[in-house]
Amino acid sequence: MADGELLRHVVLFGFKAGTSADEVAEIVRRFAALRERIDTVVGFEWGTNNSPEGLAHGLSHAFTLTFASEADRDAYLPHPTHAAFADWVGPYVEHVTVVDYWAQAEAP
Numbered sequence: 001m002a003d004g005e006l007l008r009h010v011v012l013f014g015f016k017a018g019t020s021a022d023e024v025a026e027i028v029r030r031f032a033a034l035r036e037r038i039d040t041v042v043g044f045e046w047g048t049n050n051s052p053e054g055l056a057h058g059l060s061h062a063f064t065l066t067f068a069s070e071a072d073r074d075a076y077l078p079h080p081t082h083a084a085f086a087d088w089v090g091p092y093v094e095h096v097t098v099v100d101y102w103a104q105a106e107a108p
Contacts (some may be wrong), residue, residue, distance in 0.1 A: 006042070006103045007067040009076075014058035014095035022059070027089055031063055037081045040072035041065050059097045073100065 015024060028046055035044040043066030049056045067073040076082055 007073055008101050008103050009065040009073055010099045011063040012059040012097040013061045013093050015092055016094040019092045024091060027092060030085055034082060034085060038076055040067060040075050042068055045097050
């Protein structure tokens, strides 16, 4: 890791049919709250897919958590608060994809 680089943890959800807008709003609220409850999370963003390309494969919501190091991310993954959220959200999620990467501002 070079100075200033940040580790991004991207989580993409596709929800099961029948998941209501109110349920999705509660999922977003609880996911966002992880930043306040787990001190290794230094940033959180989320949004809904609006790509016109038709390549989302059923994924509708994107969440990006930012960490300063792999050790911080590794502490987050088994954290009891994260585990409780993952267990709680499971019944609503049809598809999930996770990608982690070191953010790069320029090509090598």
